[in-house]
Amino acid sequence: MxxxxxxxxxxxxxxxxxxxxxxxxxxxxxxxxxxxxxxxxxxxxxxxxxxxxxxxxxxxxxxxxxxxxxxxxxxxxxxxxxxxxxxxxxxxxxxxxxxPEESSNMISVFAVLGMRPLSFVDNKAEWGNDRIETLIKKYGDEVTVKDGSKKSPLIDAGATRREWVIVKDLVLQEAYPRMKLTELWKIIHTYHRDSFPNLLTLASIASVLPVQTADCERGFSAQNNTKTASRNRLSGEKLSKLLKISINGPSIERFPFDVAVKLWKEKRERRMFNTDRARN
Structure with missing residues (x-):
């Protein structure tokens, strides 16, 4: 117990x-x-x-x-x-x-991209450099795969170091929110994507690390709400599309129902909109 x-x-x-x-x-x-x-x-x-x-x-x-x-x-x-x-x-x-210890340590290294404690450290120029170097070593070197071929590095080592120096000053200067790593890098991607391509690559990797189970449980919940007992004949393809809308689509308040009805009506002739048939 x-x-x-x-x-x-x-x-x-x-x-x-x-x-x-x-x-x-x-x-x-x-x-x-x-x-x-x-x-x-x-x-x-x-x-x-x-x-x-x-x-x-x-x-x-x-x-x-x-x-x-x-x-x-x-x-x-x-x-x-x-x-x-x-x-x-x-x-x-x-x-x-x-x-495994190696994987857990690498996950912790990615946390540097969140820059949460940046406002409270004295030596901001040196802060996080060691962990950025770990990421550069992991993703900035050419890799030999099983078949013997070479795989190009995902990031440029020198450019990544320069971007890291600049992005720390930028985040502090603009007072960007740092409570969520994903939200911070969405802002940087929106307004500064051309300035930080290598760091954005690392942030993309960090955002898809299979660490938390919330998205998985959310997916099962959405599936159970979509494929109910009365809709048990939904095909896999249609279920997949409905789940994408349910999980990634806009909220019900923002959904343009008038546009959706118009597209549905124009796709083919609908009996309910045929006035001649309706009179007969």
Whole structure:
């Protein structure tokens, strides 16, 4: 039971649509550390359970007035010394497989593009340079793929360094909002796309990193709302189009219904708009 709150807290973090990439590595490391502690130490739930157990003079143990027929001290000790440790070890192994250290560190490196702490650092000229260098090393070098061919770098190393120096001053000067990495780079893309092509490439990569689960859950929710029991014969192609409109389209208040009806009417002859038939 004590592991569940730790994993729930981690899960809630990854359900945020505006997940701060800088939190990923520390949050996973803290969860692993907390679970490691539970291998040998009793958590709050185990402690509460131990206090609720009552043993009478005959050696029978009860919980809230109910006799536990198969409970023994030997089984209790076996759970604490063997089962609990094995279970915690497997959970940690799964977390480390899902969040390998190299990937978690790279995700945290991308967080530099959000520039959240920029207003509070003394040496703004040096801030973030080390993480930008990590990204340049990853995406600014030619790569050899499995078939032996060469893949061109995604960014230009020198140009990326120059853009980084300029963009920090620009963001501070224009007081662009920095609560969400995606929103910040949407603004930069709108007004300064020609000035920061390499950083915009990195921001595009950061925006599609498969970290948070909000978009996935949102997609399943939209699918369930669209393909209902009464619409179960929707084809895959039509369902895909409807989901794109539902997820990416304008809000219902902004949708131009008059234009949509006009296009639908003009696509082919509609009986309801044929006045001659209507009179007959």
């Amino acid at each position: 004590d592991i569940i709150p730790i994993l729930t807290q981690l899960s809630m973090l990854f359900q945020k649509q505006d997940l701060d990439l800088a939190l990923v590595q520390p949050a996973v490391s803290q969860a692993i550390s907390d679970i490691n502690t539970l291998k040998t130490d009793d958590g709050a739930h185990v402690q509460a359970l131990s206090k609720s157990l009552f043993s009478d003079d005959t050696g029978k143990t009860s919980l809230d007035g109910h006799v536990l027929l198969y409970f023994t001290e030997a089984k209790k000790n076996h759970f604490k010394t063997k089962i609990r440790e094995l279970f915690c070890t497997e959970v940690i192994k799964n977390l480390e497989t899902r969040f």
